[in-house]
Amino acid sequence: MxxxxxxxxxxxxxxxxxxxxxxxxxxxxxxxxxxxxxxxxxxxxxxxxxxxxxxxxxxxxxxxxxxxxxxxxxxxxxxxxxxxxxxxxxxxxxxxxxxxxxxxxxxxxxxxxxxxxxxxxxxxxxxxxxxxxxxxxxxxxxxxxxxxxxxxxxxxxxxxxxxxxxxxxxxxxRAVNGHRNGRAPQPWFKTAGKTLNQLAGIAPAAYKVANEAFREHTLTLPMQAPKTMLNVPIGGARRFAAQSWSLERVRAVATAAGVSRNDVVLAMCSGALRDYLIEQRALPDAAMTAMVPVSLRAKTDNGEAGGNNIGALLCNLGTDKADPADRLAVIHKSMRDGKRMFKQLTPLQVLLLSGINVAALGASPIPGVVNSTKPPFNLVISNVPGPRSQMYWNGARLDGIYPASVLLDGQALNITLTSNGDNLDFGITGCRRSVPHLQRILTHLDTALAELEFATR
The missing domain is CATH 3.30.559.10 (Chloramphenicol acetyltransferase-like domain)
Structure with missing residues (x-):
């Protein structure tokens, strides 16, 4: 070794x-x-x-x-x-x-x-x-x-x-000889100096976040999410469900409503969760919150990067609203305010301040914590950019890419999707014990998209 x-x-x-x-x-x-x-x-x-x-x-x-x-x-x-x-x-x-x-x-x-x-x-x-x-x-x-x-x-x-x-x-x-991402590593003293400068900016960055959250009331905060049937201690067994939807359908809704495609995806998930929890007689009165991972990697990374470089943004899903157009408006505002804040910070500051949003998960392994406290958020919904055109592997045509993700105690459901040519490929991971009839969420996603199309036409 x-x-x-x-x-x-x-x-x-x-x-x-x-x-x-x-x-x-x-x-x-x-x-x-x-x-x-x-x-x-x-x-x-x-x-x-x-x-x-x-x-x-x-x-x-x-x-x-x-x-x-x-x-x-x-x-x-x-x-x-x-x-x-x-x-x-x-x-x-x-x-x-x-x-x-x-x-x-x-x-x-x-x-x-x-x-x-x-x-x-x-x-x-x-x-x-x-x-x-x-x-x-x-x-x-x-x-x-x-x-x-x-x-x-x-x-x-x-x-x-x-x-x-x-x-x-x-x-x-496919990488040939050379350093990861095609760039030579910087000297340690230069990297350390840059890190120290960014750390020095954490205090003013924290002030910005606190001002937005508590004075302006524009940011979704951790520990505001309602307790749901998804926020319980979980076992190790998993269920996995997958399905694809046309990217053009999502794009058309986004254009008609003047929002991003990711806002539409979040609204699909919001509608599906609302219908699923109504079906289970478990819909909370308060709006559910999703943690939305944000990649901090440069767009020029060529696929050779390793490790972890993810920020965490919280989104109000508006599940307390019956009208799909109202839910989409709530989601659009929540994501817009969060992204505006992230743009004012350096990547390291975003990474460290994202820790505030997920810090409560660190206590979840302690016996009794998940059952006796409110969750920091209700689930993770992640949209990962994928291939933009039809791809092949050794002559075989790629039909679908369905992500399967991580679950934590108190977080029994994860929805991750990726773009794949003309489609969006959804992968849903759930705790086998805590999320009954997981595949029903696929049906509800389809219904939610159709409702958004009707509401924005």
């Missing part, structure tokens, strides 16, 4: 808080259409070729330096003898091979912990879908990649050319 640098605190935190009930990996389910002329041995031959590919990003060799004690949360080590057959597995669906069977299998895999004695990732190549497509389910620990960097890494392995048969494996990279 080769020694590696210390972990950033933002990365080690995800190892420290992980328990059996709270696996801390991000995942994704990708659906592919086999290339024309693919024979019966297509997938087994593809797997064998990928196994022999020596192109591997260094991040996929990392494991905790000492998995059995606290020191393992402080530094990485580099596994120089990685067992690729353990990490890359070939599986088949039970008959009849419907999407239902695929999602059930994904649910089971997403609820199991990664082995800390090995690099923290798994990739499953899945055959047996009844329409002759195949799927890949991948998961990697949040300490290694956040959702944005994981999706950018995936995009880096794809191609917009259906005839490109030299795409790297899911753990590989």
């Amino acid at each position: 080769v020694s590696m640098p210390l972990m950033p605190v933002t990365d080690s935190m995800f190892l420290l808080v992980e328990t059996r009930e709270h696996p801390m990996h991000v995942g994704g389910l990708e659906l592919f259409e086999k290339p024309e002329g693919a024979g019966p041995n297509y997938l087994s031959e593809l797997r064998q070729r990928l196994r022999e590919d020596t192109n591997m990003r260094s991040i996929f060799r990392r494991r905790p330096a000492n998995p059995v004690n606290t020191a393992g949360h402080l530094a990485w080590s580099d596994d120089t003898d990685l067992d690729i057959d353990y990490h890359f597995r070939h599986s088949a669906l039970p008959q009849p091979g419907r999407i239902r069977e695929l999602l059930e299998l994904t649910s089971r895999w997403h609820g199991t912990l990664l082995d800390r004695h090995r690099p923290l990732w798994e990739i499953h190549l899945i055959e047996g879908l009844q329409d002759d497509r195949f799927a890949i389910y991948s998961k990697i620990h949040h300490a290694l990649l956040d959702g944005v960097s994981a999706l950018r890494h995936l995009q880096g392995t794809l191609s917009d050319d259906p005839d490109d048969l030299d795409c790297p494996p899911p753990w590989g990279s």
